[in-house]
Amino acid sequence: MAGIQSGTPVTLAELRPESPLFKEGASLRVTGKIQEYSVETAIATVVDGDSKLKIDTQHLRDLSFRTGSIFQFIGELLIHPDNEAVLQARVGRNVDGIDLNLYHQSLQLLRQFQADHIRA
Template sequence: MASSAIKSGTLVTLAELHSSSPFFKDGTSLRVTGKLQEYSVETAIATVADGSAILMVDTQHLRDLSFRVGSMYQFIGELCIHPDNEAILQARVGRNVDGLDLNLYHQSLQLLRQFQTDHMNNQSNNLKQS
């Protein structure tokens, strides 16, 4: 029986979303954070950036979220890859995260990934010893 459960958004930085990235796959559920560069009310498309990395976010399914250029936002949704290799995130959740220290956020993301890698290696070693 196929599962139709909504997947959690994998934490990624905008810089990690490039064509050779393992996260750059159509339908991948992601959580991204960036500063709002522009927003179109007509198309509901937001453009967020983190350093030089930019991502377009389709916000048409979001309610009760006001957008302010220059503010920080976090979105969870599915990545859609267009034929020209351009990506857009179909957001299902969005929130303003003004006050978030992006440098500290990136450091905590690296520590989380290191912990997960170490945890997986420890589990693998424990299974081999059993």
């Protein structure tokens, strides 16, 4: 049964061309701080540490993007010929107040649990 895939939680640092997560159409969930936002193009740039990613927000409604706010997005990864990635967001939410270091630790624990308990 085909349909919309759930967004795999990833950190921005994991979205490198050599990563298995870096593929066209991958359904991902990313979290980062809004570095900039253009109303004209509906493109937000989110950062987490030294990593950044562009987010196409054209399909999102009723969200106010403020520089410095932390947002979480779910969408599909689009990869341009120059290996620049853009997430075509279908869901977005403000998560101001989240501790990103604790969030990263929880992702590691989730992956460890899945590796130990889920056999494909």
